[in-house]
Amino acid sequence: MLRTVNATRYVVPLREGGSLPAIVEADDLGLYVVKFRGAGQGILALIAELLAGEIGRALGLRVPEIVFMEIDEALGRNEPDYEIRQLLKASSGVNLALDYLPGSTMFDPAARDTAPADEASMMVWFDGYTQNIDRTARNANLLVWHRKLYPIDHGAALFFHHDWASREKKIDSPFAEIKDHILLPWAKEIAKAAAIAHEKLTEPVLRGIVEIVPDAWLEAIPGNVNVAERRAGYLRFFVRRLQASAVFEEEAIGAHCRLI
Ligand SMILES: Nc1ncnc2c1ncn2[C@@H]1O[C@H](COP(=O)(O)OP(=O)(O)O)[C@@H](O)[C@H]1O
Ligand SMILES: [Mg+2]
Structure with a gap:
């Protein structure tokens, strides 16, 4: 079973990514790279990320820890960037997140x-x-x-x-x-x-x-x-x-x- 954490702060977008991933802080004080369910690539991308990621882990590969991240509607309310505000709104509920590896x-x-x-x-x-x-x-x-x-x-x-x-x-x-x-x-x-x-x-x-x-x-x-x-x-x-x-x-x- 995966852990579930709650998003507390949208930190910064990872601009290179096509799926609009971002670094988000959670209530366990960890930083995570979040794959948003509201991103254009849709729910299949999250399912693939989870299934393939956990298969990789079962094979002994070092896939960063995957967790579920609950996003509350209120999280993006004060976000100045329109696109990010919309993304967070469309992603309320359960999203997928990976442990952020700082300095990698x-x-x-x-x-x-x-x-x-x-x-x-x-x-x-x-x-x-x-x-x-x-x-x-x-x-x-x-x-x-x-x-x-x-x-x-x-x-x-x-x-x-x-x-x-x-x-x-x-x-x-x-x-x-x-x-x-x-x-x-x-x-x-x-x-x-x-x-x-x-x-x-x-x-x-x-x-x-x-x-x-x-x-x-x-x-x-x-x-x-x-x-x-x-x-x-x-x-x-x-x-x-x-x-x-x-x-x-x-x-x-x-x-x-x-x-x-
Ligand atoms: N767990 C992580 N720790 C540190 N940086 C990450 C992590 N996951 C992703 N990144 C950074 O964010 C970028 C985009 O993430 P990625 O999962 O590749 O999304 P996309 O599907 O948008 O390419 C990566 O190229 C990498 O630089
Ligand atoms: Mg990538």
């Missing part, structure tokens, strides 16, 4: 950042499994903090859920986009990472993660699929993609070999 920098090979082979391989496996196109040189979405790697920004993962009816067809996608993964040059141990991933992602673990998604978020998805069906659909996708994992593992290993 974006992973950058040009600045001589490197990655351990085991970790890079697991990250590549994870992004192949969750079909996350958002970890490239242009946009690493990988923070370096106290010299360790922290994957962030999983809102664009699970692209199958944007076209729910055709999700079965995406289960055994090789995910050729892995060729642009920023950690691919270091990912020498993908087969080993795959074996570890299969041990960690048991069905109870996946079920536990799918159960964290609030009913209210699943209800907010446009279309007439009920909450139980949505939940079952996510679980089925994760379980079946694990069974079909050879297809994206071979693709990633091939892409790594072509690089070097």
Whole structure:
């Protein structure tokens, strides 16, 4: 289960982000990066952030702690910026937030950042499994903090859920986009990472993660699929993609070999 905190102060927007994330203080005195449910990308981005993020954590990757953040209607009332005021108004209720890592920098090979082979391989496996196109040189979405790697920004993962009816067809996608993964040059141990991933992602673990998604978020998805069906659909996708994992593992290993 995730913790729930209450927003107490909108601190500053993170202008680089396309999803209008911001740093917000909460009643536990922590600072968080909030993904607002009222942002243009909609509820599916929050669901992807939560599901992929917790899968990453289950795989042993350092995803910053994810919490639910309650936003009260009153929070944005005195915000001078119109856009922010509207965003906060549209986001009252439960939002998703990540622990803010102060002083972290974006992973950058040009600045001589490197990655351990085991970790890079697991990250590549994870992004192949969750079909996350958002970890490239242009946009690493990988923070370096106290010299360790922290994957962030999983809102664009699970692209199958944007076209729910055709999700079965995406289960055994090789995910050729892995060729642009920023950690691919270091990912020498993908087969080993795959074996570890299969041990960690048991069905109870996946079920536990799918159960964290609030009913209210699943209800907010446009279309007439009920909450139980949505939940079952996510679980089925994760379980079946694990069974079909050879297809994206071979693709990633091939892409790594072509690089070097
Ligand atoms: N947990 C965090 N700690 C510190 N900075 C963060 C954190 N999460 C995001 N950021 C910063 O905010 C930016 C935008 O966040 P991100 O999750 O990538 O959103 P977007 O979907 O808008 O790209 C990131 O590029 C990073 O610089
Ligand atoms: Mg980003």
